[in-house]
Amino acid sequence: MVRRRIRTMSMLAAAAPLAAALAVLPAAPAQAADGDLSCSATLNLTLEPPLRAGGSAKVSITGDLTNCTSRNGKYTALRSGKLTAAGDATATAGGFNPCGLLVTAKGNGTIAWVSGGDSSLDWRISPDPITGIAFSANVTAGQLNGDAITVAARSAQPNQGCRTNGLSTLAVTAQVSFA
Secondary structure (H helix, E strand, O other): OHHHHHHHHHHHHHHHHHHHHHHOOOOOOOOOOOOOEEEEEEEEEEEEEEEOOOOEEEEEEEEEEEEEEOOOOOOOOOOOEEEEEEEEEEEEEOOOOOOOEEEEEEEEEEEEEOOOOEEEEEEEEEOOOOOOOEEEEEEEEEOOOOOEEEEEEEEEEEOOOHHHHOEEEEEEEEEEEEO
């Protein structure tokens, strides 16, 4: 039971942060109003070639933001959107996760809102000695310009055999907040 908990916690600690960060997620200091928008997210990351310790990879991210709500009422028209993002990642050995990697990555992307308009964003991920990874993302243009993006991963599933074959895919579900 303890081994399963450790394994599950390790998987979430490794995969969730990577997914969140690679996909545009978590936080930097907010510059816009608190609680602009909150959405459920399903994200799919692809790394080519598969990321291994000492290696690098191109990262492409696709995803859906759904069930969006604007707590402050400023963005009620933004109910769902499609995310596309890309960037570069490198990894070193380490970390208590299924893939045994400490990942650094950065890139940019766009959210195309179903109601019209886009949000451009920049994202970055870096190793953190306490949480395993630190994320930052910011909306740089369009809808929600100036907002920081925070991601709370609910689940993350890397490809089977990522410890020996490298990290090639990561599927993540999360709650994404813009503030």
